[in-house]
């Protein structure tokens with residue numbers, strides 16, 4: 327009975343900090359994977375004797391900002407430790423990390439799981455150095471560009487009970503880190519890596535069983551598949567009367583299965599000790615206060631739902647990244663109309679972006695919020711029809727600047743002269759006796775045809791609402 331078991335999961339996420347330089351030297355922090363191998367290296371990050379570390383201000387600052395974004399306590403004193411082990415991608419023979427005194431503790435991250443807002447507890451976040459990269463190509467090569475690059479490791483409590491919760495949390499974490507510009511958190515570029523600790527227990531039990539640490543999870547979809555597969559593997563073991571072994575397993579997404587990796591050493595094996603070449607990181611109240619974060623994507627999303635009354639999907643889409651959200655808020659400030667602002671972005675602008683080769687994201691959107699606000703204003707004042715407003719936005723998207731100039735150039739300004747419109751309507755009625763008789767006999771569908779004829783006769787400039795009213799009164 328699978329339904330009588332529940333998943334218990336905690337996450338360890340490594341995120342590459344978006345600083346210009348590496349953590350302790352002035353080498354470039356190579357955020358793209360395309361750079362030539364071993365060009366961003368120096369004596370320090372190659373582990374040569376005598377080269378000393380100097381902590382990057384930007385790394386500390388972004389670490390604090392990321393921590394505050396997630397409502398954590400920033401520790402005024404954090405300490406760097408050496409974690410010693412041998413591996414070819416680690417030229418110094420040790421990693422610099424923060425084991426005993428991390429920079430941040432006790433965070434929480436809220437995320438929508440479906441339509442339900444849930445909060446997940448974060449145990450700690452610390453700063454640490456990355457290792458280089460092994461390239462297996464017949465023989466094994468090493469690229470040290472990444473060695474000693476700055477990482478944040480974010481460790482959660484075992485609060486996750488389903489894959490949907492894990493994925494919702496990770497997406498929110500990614501959004502939040504991008505929002506405060508602490509990381510691009512792009513999984514394809516190895517800027518966000520996640521290990522999942524998984525155990526199962528009978529529903530209703532409160533103790534924790536042996537957990538398996540799943541590694542090599544390279545995409546959100548791989549994480550989902552790995553969780554499902556591991557859940558069923560552990561149930562099968564327990565149902566066969568065995569005990570799940572505590573171990574580390576690597577996920578092979580192509581084969582859809584995991585295999586054991588080296589067993590996890592305990593802390594003693596790494597011979598942790600305080601890094602002798604670095605003083606503790608001391609942060610003043612003023613330093614922390616200057617990096618305060620008051621605005622988060624999740625808070626914007628809740629505001630769009632509660633204050634603006636937007637639909638759940640629209641609120642999600644409009645808070646998905648900083649550019650989209652800022653644009654929407656600017657448009658609302660100009661129009662005072664959240665629903666219409668939402669609709670022009672999510673239907674008109676987004677479909678233009680989808681069809682475009684060059685302007686696919688909000689950052690590349692050529693339509694200024696001011697111009698779009700003017701279009702919405704003209705629609706509200708009946709100066710253009712809503713159909714024609716889309717033509718105007720299309721032109722703005724191709725680089726035209728002025729909505730009014732487009733409207734005049736294309737002759738789109740709406741005709742609201744009721745006398746002139748009434749003349750047109752009378753002619754249409756006179757020219758279509760059969761349809762008029764049909765309508766009067768109860769065929770209401772013909773009404774739309776008559777409005778269409780009026781619009782055509784007005785060269786699409788007549789106000790359709792006005793034609794509606796005129797026809798209704800003349801035909802009743």
Ligand SMILES: [Zn+2]
Nearest residue numbers: 351353368371
């Ligand atoms: Zn270096």
